Amino acid sequence: MYQYDEYDAxxxxxxxxxxxxxxxxxxxxxxxxxxxxxxxxMNGVYLQLHAYMLRVAIPYxxxxxxxxxxxxHIARRYDRNYGHFTTRQNIQYNWPALVDIPDIxxxxxxxxxxxxxxxxxxxxxxxxxxxxGAAADEIEDPRPWCEIIRQWSTFHPEFSFLPRKFKIAVTGxxxxxxxxxxxxxxxxxVKNDAGETGFAVFPGGGQGRTPxxxxxxxxxxxxxxxxxxxxxxxxxYNLHGRRDNMYKARIKILxxxxxxxxxxxxxxxxYEKIAADGSLALPDEEIERIRGFFPPPPQAESAEPxxxxxxxxxxxxxxxxxxxxxxxxLKSVVISLKPIGGTPGDATSEQxxxxxxxxxxxxxxxxxxxxxxxxxxxxxxxxxxxxxWRALADIGFATPNAYTATDIVACPGLDxxxxxxxxxxxxxxxxxxxxxxxxxxxxxxxxxxKISGCINACGHHHIxxxxxxxxxxxxxxxxxxxxxxxxxxDADIGSIVGKGLPGEDVPAAIERxxxxxxxxxxxxxxxxxxxxxxxxxxFKEAIYEAA
Amino acid sequence: MRLxxxxxxxxxxxxxxxxxNQSDVVVEMPGDTPFETAADIAARASRIDIRFPKxxxxxxxxxxxxxxERAGFTGEMRxxxxxxxxxxxxxxxxxxxAVAPEADINDEEWSQAVNAFTVVYQPAADGEETAIRKxxxxxxxxxxxxxxxxxxxxxxxxxxxxxxxxxxxxxELFPGRLxxxxxxxxxxxxxxxxxxxxxxNIPVLFLDTERHFAQTEQYRQTLTDKLGLKDVRIxxxxxxxxxxxxxxxxxxxxxxxxxxxxxxxxxxxYALDGYDxxxxxxxxxxxxxxxxxxxxxxxxxxxxVNPMADWAPEQVQAYFKEHDLxxxxxxxxxxxxxxxxxxxxxxxxxxxxSGRWAGRDKTECGIHFSFGDAPGKVRRAG
Numbered sequence: 001m002y003q004y005d006e007y008d009a010x011x012x013x014x015x016x017x018x019x020x021x022x023x024x025x026x027x028x029x030x031x032x033x034x035x036x037x038x039x040x041x042m043n044g045v046y047l048q049l050h051a052y053m054l055r056v057a058i059p060y061x062x063x064x065x066x067x068x069x070x071x072x073h074i075a076r077r078y079d080r081n082y083g084h085f086t087t088r089q090n091i092q093y094n095w096p097a098l099v100d101i102p103d104i105x106x107x108x109x110x111x112x113x114x115x116x117x118x119x120x121x122x123x124x125x126x127x128x129x130x131x132x133g134a135a136a137d138e139i140e141d142p143r144p145w146c147e148i149i150r151q152w153s154t155f156h157p158e159f160s161f162l163p164r165k166f167k168i169a170v171t172g173x174x175x176x177x178x179x180x181x182x183x184x185x186x187x188x189x190v191k192n193d194a195g196e197t198g199f200a201v202f203p204g205g206g207q208g209r210t211p212x213x214x215x216x217x218x219x220x221x222x223x224x225x226x227x228x229x230x231x232x233x234x235x236x237y238n239l240h241g242r243r244d245n246m247y248k249a250r251i252k253i254l255x256x257x258x259x260x261x262x263x264x265x266x267x268x269x270x271y272e273k274i275a276a277d278g279s280l281a282l283p284d285e286e287i288e289r290i291r292g293f294f295p296p297p298p299q300a301e302s303a304e305p306x307x308x309x310x311x312x313x314x315x316x317x318x319x320x321x322x323x324x325x326x327x328x329x330l331k332s333v334v335i336s337l338k339p340i341g342g343t344p345g346d347a348t349s350e351q352x353x354x355x356x357x358x359x360x361x362x363x364x365x366x367x368x369x370x371x372x373x374x375x376x377x378x379x380x381x382x383x384x385x386x387x388x389w390r391a392l393a394d395i396g397f398a399t400p401n402a403y404t405a406t407d408i409v410a411c412p413g414l415d416x417x418x419x420x421x422x423x424x425x426x427x428x429x430x431x432x433x434x435x436x437x438x439x440x441x442x443x444x445x446x447x448x449x450k451i452s453g454c455i456n457a458c459g460h461h462h463i464x465x466x467x468x469x470x471x472x473x474x475x476x477x478x479x480x481x482x483x484x485x486x487x488x489x490d491a492d493i494g495s496i497v498g499k500g501l502p503g504e505d506v507p508a509a510i511e512r513x514x515x516x517x518x519x520x521x522x523x524x525x526x527x528x529x530x531x532x533x534x535x536x537x538x539f540k541e542a543i544y545e546a547a
Numbered sequence: 548m549r550l551x552x553x554x555x556x557x558x559x560x561x562x563x564x565x566x567x568n569q570s571d572v573v574v575e576m577p578g579d580t581p582f583e584t585a586a587d588i589a590a591r592a593s594r595i596d597i598r599f600p601k602x603x604x605x606x607x608x609x610x611x612x613x614x615x616e617r618a619g620f621t622g623e624m625r626x627x628x629x630x631x632x633x634x635x636x637x638x639x640x641x642x643x644x645a646v647a648p649e650a651d652i653n654d655e656e657w658s659q660a661v662n663a664f665t666v667v668y669q670p671a672a673d674g675e676e677t678a679i680r681k682x683x684x685x686x687x688x689x690x691x692x693x694x695x696x697x698x699x700x701x702x703x704x705x706x707x708x709x710x711x712x713x714x715x716x717x718x719e720l721f722p723g724r725l726x727x728x729x730x731x732x733x734x735x736x737x738x739x740x741x742x743x744x745x746x747x748n749i750p751v752l753f754l755d756t757e758r759h760f761a762q763t764e765q766y767r768q769t770l771t772d773k774l775g776l777k778d779v780r781i782x783x784x785x786x787x788x789x790x791x792x793x794x795x796x797x798x799x800x801x802x803x804x805x806x807x808x809x810x811x812x813x814x815x816x817y818a819l820d821g822y823d824x825x826x827x828x829x830x831x832x833x834x835x836x837x838x839x840x841x842x843x844x845x846x847x848x849x850x851x852v853n854p855m856a857d858w859a860p861e862q863v864q865a866y867f868k869e870h871d872l873x874x875x876x877x878x879x880x881x882x883x884x885x886x887x888x889x890x891x892x893x894x895x896x897x898x899x900x901s902g903r904w905a906g907r908d909k910t911e912c913g914i915h916f917s918f919g920d921a922p923g924k925v926r927r928a929g
Contacts, residue, residue, distance in 0.1 A: 007678040011666040157640035161605025279670040
């Protein structure tokens with residue numbers, strides 16, 4: 001993985017010192033909370049319902065064992081012994097004291113991490129395929145490009161006060177596991193007829209209250225031109241994105257109001273001028289330097305088939321949580337942070353430290369964070385799978401439910417978040433418990449359930465097969481159900497089915513949806529395909545059956 | 548970066564300047580001013596204040612950056628209005644010289660903010676070397692010195708008059724080691740007149756490609772006499788190389804890059820021994836490749852001094868008039884930029900250099916690039 005050189009390290013240190021100074025001014029009353037707010041927000045510090053929250057960037061979701069151990073240590077020393085992994089591949093601490101945050105940032109800097117631009121109307125942490133470098137269907141490892149974007153976007157002098165926040169996702173694989181078309185800019189690594197690498201560029205996607213799937217405006221952008229082209233898009237957006245209404249300020253609204261063709265024309269015109277100057281062209285030498293930090297995956301010492309024990313729990317876990325790898329003899333392991341009835345994405349200090357140990361012992365020192373709020377050990381020898389499974393089971397991280405209906409995504413909701421209209425975590429816990437008891441999980445297979453506690457959609461409900469959206473109706477929490485979303489290559493926005501339900505009715509309604517699917521599907525048909533074939537009517541009936 | 552109290556001294560609002568043609572105006576415009584409107588005014592402004600209505604409104608950052616990079620504005624640029632200390636670093640980077648916030652200025656807070664970071668990742672108008680450049684062009688101590696000197700020179704002479712820049716270069720910065728490079732083309736009279744007004748003994752290098760228009764030859768005589776130039780040196784391509792590489796004399800037709808290399812780039816390289824710095828007449832408005840042209844550059848071991856980098860086309864015309872300078876005979880026939888006869892035609896669209904290598908994807912001959920980057924095959928001497 002990438003390692004800081006003197007320049008990267010210096011910048012992060014300088015940022016810690018700057019923030020220490022700002023906090024000091026706040027604590028001694030030289031800054032009011034109003035004056036402090038824009039400063040802390042640029043560094044991922046939010047004032048939530050009960051306390052300050054600190055969001056730490058995990059660049060493109062990649063961690064070393066040492067970094068994961070530090071995250072665990074911070075949770076123990078400065079928080080209530082746990083952290084929350086988010087759908088944006090970051091981690092949030094819910095209870096740090098403001099006075100401690102500069103020290104936390106200092107400890108993060110020691111392991112080459114930071115909280116820069118994890119909030120504010122700027123370019124946020126770039127996200128990517130959690131299987132980058134390991135996936136069998138990969139065209140090229142996207143991580144070097146993520147790192148190049150991370151550096152370019154850090155303290156960008158022109159783009160730190162955009163109309164709204166700005167999220168970029170990059171994938172290098174055939175299958176889109178990074179939801180690139182639900183981002184402000186999605187980039188997909190492609191090859192042209194000459195075998196050269198470039199990017200397909202999709203700007204103007206997003207979730208929130210106006211979910212949009214991004215259009216393609218550039219089929220092939222030579223890799224050296226990446227930063228010039230991103231600059232052109234950002235400049236058009238910074239100058240012309242709406243600033244009169246924060247709900248219409250994201251780039252998706254600009255792209256939609258201009259139309260993809262006109263937006264493309266403006267970007268290309270700007271790009272021509274920027275490219276002529278040449279100062280943003282990426283030198284091949286720098287591309288190669290960064291690529292050098294992401295060598296091909298390790299070779300398994302033996303590609304011989306491994307004889308596994310006949311433990312049924314281990315077999316079930318392998319079925320769901322072990323994924324194919326591009327190297328024979330290696331597998332990727334999904335560490336489920338979705339215990340039945342638990343809080344999606346939470347991990348205790350001990351759990352984080354144990355994962356750090358496993359990464360170092362069995363995982364070539366790499367951990368990934370996924371947008372499904374799970375962790376991944378991307379490279380594990382098949383022969384080590386059983387040892388890894390046992391160690392994970394010891395810490396409660398071996399729930400065999402990756403990519404199943406109980407692998408639920410949920411935002412923090414009204415339990416923590418000052419924006420939320422409704423609780424998300426308790427609803428997800430009840431759904432998880434009910435579906436697990438129903439015995440349907442194995443049968444229904446590939447179904448995604450995602451819950452957001454408000455229209456801002458941090459829980460990604462728009463791109464779930466079954467989405468749950470919390471709304472506030474005259475002071476009471478209600479939940480709308482959406483059907484048919486997808487984040488993948490068949491990306492789509494789910495549509496709202498009927499009126500909202502009270503929270504206690506949601507788990508049963510979802511069980512009925514799944515039963516309706518089992519009753520309606522043809523052989524081997526996924527939930528999403530059945531829904532697309534027969535339409536929402538049978539499912540709508542199922543939802544409101546009892547009402 | 549200067550901090551101005553009480554919002555600074557007032558400027559004229561943009562709308563009251565519409566329809567006037569005053570020059571050296573001090574103008575205030577909002578951050579959402581369309582770039583074309585801003586660039587028009589910038590051509591005759593000595594100071595531009597960009598107003599930030601709310602600190603969250605970041606349009607002024609893009610407008611400022613584009614005025615520097617694209618419009619070539621070199622006058623003073625101020626950020627006024629609702630500006631936070633923590634924005635000052637960014638403002639400085641995109642090219643602002645001063646900030647005049649509405650809020651009270653707490654000196655400590657603001658001055659710390661200006662120098663918050665010593666590393667930058669993005670190229671910007673402040674000319675700071677990016678991390679990528681530092682990584683990919685690891686400098687020896689000597690290169691580091693050159694970079695530092697360039698930065699200081701460009702800061703010191705930003706906004707200085709062309710004559711002052713030439714005078715400083717000739718008497719103080721590169722005494723006895725400076726020459727003017729001139730094509731004796733459409734706008735050449737200006738830089739030659741400026742140089743001669745400082746000292747007619749400054750050597751003038753003319754690249755005789757043996758493909759010039761007869762009118763250029765005639766114009767060279769006229770200007771030399773009229774301006775009293777005492778040291779015009781005519782540089783021709785190496786006869787042996789020319790016989791070998793361009794035996795039929797039509798290399799310009801088959802490979803214009805190779806022709807420029809033979810007849811301009813290499814002869815110049817041979818002729819440069821003995822000089823530490825060259826004055827050029829290049830201006831930012833002339834070509835897309837020249838948008839960020841600094842006053843001082845360093846190329847292949849020599850400084851290039853571009854005293855007229857920020858001149859607008861109108862300034863060039865006014866200078867001709869004011870000093871009663873003769874024009875190149877071809878200008879009256881519609882040629883805006885004049886090179887060799889096979890590769891120059893009248894400008895079709897009014898673009899200054901649009902008649903050069905018309906119909907080809909070529910805008911520069913290569914003498915202003917590093918030898919390694921010049922178009923076509925360039926062979927170093929020796």
